[in-house]
Amino acid sequence: MSILVRDPGLETTVQDTGRFGHYAIGFPPSGALDSFAYHVGNALVGNAPGAAGLEAVYLGPTLEFTTDTVIAVTGADIPATLDGEAIPLWESVAVRAGQTLAFGQLTGGARPYVAIAGGIDVPTVYGSRSTYTLVGMGGFGGRGLAEGDELVPGEDAVAPRAGRRLADDDVPTYPEIAELRLLVGLHSYRLTPDSLERFTDTAWKVTPDANRVGYRYRGAELEFVPREQPFGAGSDPANVTDCGYPVGSVQVPGGVEPIVLLQDAVTGGGYATLGTVVSVDRDRLAQTKTGDRTRFVSVDLDEALTIRRDRAAQLDRIRTALS
């Protein structure tokens, strides 16, 4: 009973909700970057909420199933086929032993997710099945999938069933310019007021340096307020005394390329941070790709919490509707 990797795509990793509780020793959470697509995938195939699934980027994997199962493809807009026949996205689909799942060219978003009934059985490392490639831990051998790998389905199936479909209204769309809401703060006082304004006024372009660690952008130059640097920080105006970085925080080394730190990022360091993207919008960010445009929209804490609550309520409603 297994799933054979015929072609891993660009980089396909096993991910779940993430690895928590070890941030203080330097473990980032890892886990699915687009948490919405991941959770909906599990709900569609009838898995327990934390079941491990596959996250791909730009190119989907080619997978051959040696057993009957139920799968769902969510996330990016990408044609998916079973033995050459198109299958719908955001819908659970029955797969028969011997069939092959393959993908065409991405038309929107960046990361397709594949949920498989039962999840994927890889060892739990520090509380999670998520892959953290930097140190080679978690997931399938601590790395992205490779041709010839054999995945074994897990035991997290609750009620596997084909034909569950996400309501059209709940299917995310990926407009040309992604809007990411963020809470300005932390070391934002290090930037001139003009530069802070420029940060939210600019339609930033995603550079090729965009992956699970972080996304780097170009589009404007930001300036730091001149100061005598505090002891311990180092002499560059972009430096602060090394501190913890929130997941989703934005730093601007050199003032030229803002970086949003994501789920595989470093947990701390010495760059001034100007704010933090709200957790829900990391889903949207995960569906942007090199060359795409992104705008950052400033929100306050209450708005950030409302966004979070609305997303939780939406997922609850979806899970109930699909159960």
Next chain:
Amino acid sequence: MAVETGEAGIRYDHGGDEFVYAEVSTAMSLPAHFTALAITRRLAQEAIAGVEEICPSNASYMVRVDPDRIHPRDLVRELRRIESEVGDAASADPSFTIATRIVDVPIMLNDPWTHEVLMKFRDRHQDPEGTDLDYGARINGYDTTEAFIDALAGSPYLVTMMGFVPGLPWCFQLVPRERQVEVPKYVRPRTETPERAFGFGGAFAVIYPVKGAGGYQLFGSAPAPIFDAAQEQPDFAENDSVVFFRHGDVINFRRVDEAGYDEVREQVAAKRWRYRTAPVEFSPSRFLADPDGTNAAMLEALYS
């Protein structure tokens, strides 16, 4: 901007909906660190619902909060209360001590491996003509690189932060401010740093657990692993941990030459490397009153 400042001058802010950041001081100092340490220890004891992770750092700390269990603004209120209760007691009150350990960490300074890498990246360095050690010696006012190396290895360090990548210790030397070394980070970060490189940036020494990018000055190399994913070495297996260091460890970097380096590497290859450690009860107030005396007593405990 949601900034609040508490009684002892700590600045609070929200890192999105999931993190609260508390900055004791913009500058690094041992008293600022001890305050952050005392507050985070108390916070851990109080086990407030919704406090998911506590990350003490050099002169600040961060909390991952579950906003569904505690409103982040209510958490800041709790943190301010603890701030007013704890204040600067960590540095002033002799009864505040930290049960920790001192660890012997062999280090080869001016080693061939980091030298090879740092020479590749001179175009990203402040001083393309020299080496990182020569540069550090000069800007810190040392007559010779050898004297600078003596200072780097001359007194123990405190692990004041863990992170960046799993297991990396930020180490702050336990000496009065006027004896502390400070160096800038590279002008542009390197794309390459050898595994176990001993680096220095700002006022902090680090050991890189794994190879990767990095911007700290490269001064040397540690022969013993500080990250062990397979937990092959006995220290890691016995602690059931992939990282060796803990926040609050005292580290004595002991200089070794190439023969000493190779000797440790042989033990690592045989999977029987063990760090030498000794338990210590670290008192910030006693240390601040008599740094050299406190260090001498800890070293005595480690090597006697």
